[in-house]
Amino acid sequence: MAESMSSAQKLRNARACEACRISKSRCVYKSDVGVCQRCEQNGNHCIVRSKARPMRTRAVRPSSSSHKGDSEFSIELPTMSSPDTRQDVEDLHDRHMEIFGDGDAAYDEQSHSSRCPQQPPARIERRKVTLDEAESLLSSFRQQVAYFPFVQISAGSTVPSLSRTSPFLLLAILTTASIRDPPLYHQLDHEFKRILSTKVIVEGRKSLDFIQGILVYVAWYPLHANPKNNQAFMYINLAITIASDLGLDREIPNLSSFSNIGFEGLIEGISFTDAAKRAYLGGYYLSTALSLSFQKHPELRYCKLMDSYGQSLVLQESSAEISSLIKLQRLSKRIAEAHSSEEPQGDPQMEALNSEVNIQVYQYELQEWRNSTPLLIRNLPFIGIAERHVGCAIYSYQLGFLRRPYRDYLRSTASSGLANQIHLEKCLEASKKFFEYLLSLPETTYLNFTVIQWSSVVHGILVLSRLTFLMAANLGWDSDTTRSNVPLVMYLDALCYRFQHLSLTPSDTVEPPQNPDVLYVFRMILRSCKKSYERRVSKIEPGFMVVDHTNVIGVARGHCPILDPTLNPLFDIPDSAYEGSYELSDSTTPGSSSTAGYVPQYHDIWAVMSGSWAKEF
Known part of the structure; x- marks a missing residue:
């Protein structure tokens, strides 16, 4: 009897279809035709799992304490070595x-x-970034973000709210804002790259959050101090690819071809949101500017759709400068292209x-x-x-x-x-x-x-x-x-x-x-x-x-x-680099046990940002 009760508690209702389960609605069958009332009204496919889905265990929060300490809401950055x-x-x-x-x-x-x-590489010791420290970094980033109007942070945004809606953008913000603290910056920089490769390259996720995060990261990429480590082109091309997969290069959203897409903040009604339009223009702006600096071909060419996006943003006070920046960037690109393709003449x-x-034409356009x-x-x-x-x-x-x-x-x-x-x-x-x-x-x-x-x-x-x-x-x-x-x-x-x-x-x-x-x-x-x-x-x-x-x-x-x-x-x-190596065999998965004295090289910063911080309101 006890075994049957325990088994019943671990199984959900096997007769509830997937649509009703996701919407948390009661699944009622009108007849034996195999379609519930809700799916019949909405015209959805009524799919019932042949086997009951196991119940997910939920963490129980202690009710005795309503205040969470910084130690509970913190991301841990492990020890790093700095190769010569x-x-x-x-x-x-x-x-x-x-x-x-x-x-x-x-x-x-x-x-x-x-x-x-050559000297032995220095070590950057492990540290924790608490919720209060993250809020301080976010506050400092608010002063910077005005210089890149293609990504905007609302005045009421906090670390928990961004964790819930835009966790990858938040990670990019924390990384960018920590650049005046080199050890912290390099630790967060590694986490940014690891999560980007895991979520986008390995898992194939695509969302506006990833585009905005990459744009912020590239916009404040310290090329002027370390030009050798120039990966900015790779990142901006990745953002352009995601934007194309999301359909931002089309007038009407077309998301039917991809299944692993996040819709948060991407679509409003039957058109793209202003945030999505700003991100697409930001990709063009960065791609063109970097290509001019290093004389490479930009991956994103200007098109008439950008004019439409720019005009729709002109009326907004917070986005009025975007159109002006794009016009200057286009003029600068035309000047460079005219002289790069110009061959010396005999006369x-x-x-x-x-x-x-x-010169007269360009001066007139600038005026x-x-x-x-x-x-x-x-x-x-x-x-x-x-x-x-x-x-x-x-x-x-x-x-x-x-x-x-x-x-x-x-x-x-x-x-x-x-x-x-x-x-x-x-x-x-x-x-x-x-x-x-x-x-x-x-x-x-x-x-x-x-x-x-x-x-x-x-x-x-x-x-x-x-x-x-x-x-x-x-x-x-x-x-x-x-x-x-x-x-x-x-x-x-x-x-x-x-x-x-x-x-x-x-x-x-x-x-x-x-x-x-x-x-x-x-x-x-x-x-x-x-x-x-x-x-x-x-x-x-x-x-x-x-x-x-x-x-x-x-x-x-x-x-x-x-x-x-x-x-x-x-x-x-x-x-x-963790301990000077990126080898997969040297890392441990979340939840795995480690031997005494051994520091696991995998730290699930993503789980903390999108989990604990996101739930603290």
Whole structure:
């Protein structure tokens, strides 16, 4: 008798169909035709399991305590080892030499001979992230999110509410917001990658939550401080693929082809939600911007549907700047494509005429954008940087400063004649406007910069550096005249001073810090650029840059800052690896027992975020 009662408690009603079971409705059969009343009314297929579904066990919460401690709602991050990445720095230098063609044999030998002996990898100890700490990270991210309007967080959102609706986006937010704490960032960064591969690659899940999470992660990807570890393209292409699978590239949702799709926040009525439209435009924005920075082909091309999405978002106060950003990005892409496909013509006069026509057309389109964009939006820092970056790009692309390899282009221009002096002066004027605006922003603004703004800063430094030596060669300047006309050293000093103020890594230590933050690393890179630039400017004299046997000789040849041997320790950034290995056999599954003294390498952060935190309201 006891056995039969126990068996009955473990089984659900075998006669309840799946539709009624999911909706938790009473399943009543009107006749013996095998279709219940609810399925007959709704026109659904009435499916009854041949065997009863086992009852899931539910965790019983103690009623004696209504307050949950931080220890109960916390995610545990295990110990990590940081492998030595000096070889990666050497590979990065070789790659830069291949792309830019900038280098010097003596400097190269010095850098290789100055490399320090390898040290054992450092360890990042295990730690817990409590609910209060997660709320603090979310609060800090609210200040950043305005610089990437394609993903928005409502004012009333909390860690528990995001855990329930958008757990992967929450994980991306926590990872991004922790970047000023390098050990925590690298631990969360590994969890982000592990969960992304498990849920999307292995399980094949697709949802707006995953797209938004990837967009946030890529938007604040620290390329400016660690360009060698560039996986941003892989992530953004994955987000574009998910968006296509969800049907965001169509006017009407079509989800019938895929079964493992999450509908949360994706569809409203018969159309996509505004959040979904913003995410799709954000994928185009990031894909195009990154492709321009690294001269790759974007995976997502502009289409008329994006115009429709942009127009539907213009009326919203929180999304009005999206259309302005997209227009600037499209103009920047057109400028780059026009010059990347442009072949030198035999007639110098015709080539000069085409160049002048292109510049006038792009200047007119940029002015049209200014006239049609409200001043309130133009005054936003990330919009202002984008506007001045495009103004500089109009001339920098025309003068070939962003050509790769630049040395080959420099040889062709030096042998064909002097560059257009008016274009050089206009490019210098546009570059000054860019840096003066950048330095006019409050220091704390830099903490919110996305990878797009940092890329604009790097491009501005590169253009102004190359412009210096081309103008000096064309106008016959000496070193003193060059310094007085091109204030790049002053700009670099000002940026380094601000980054030193903002960085949480001490700068007055003798030994290089073990876990420097990105602002510290970027400051050291700029200092290396300044040192190399000053050394080259000091050697400028009339006739310093000539072409001899197809080689550009003289001080115009620069060096990649990654080549600087003094920066090697700064690139020993802890990689996201548990005990230096990703082997599947070294991990344990949730709930498995472990031997004494052994720390399981699998920590189900996803279960905590989407479980415990999501239920705490």
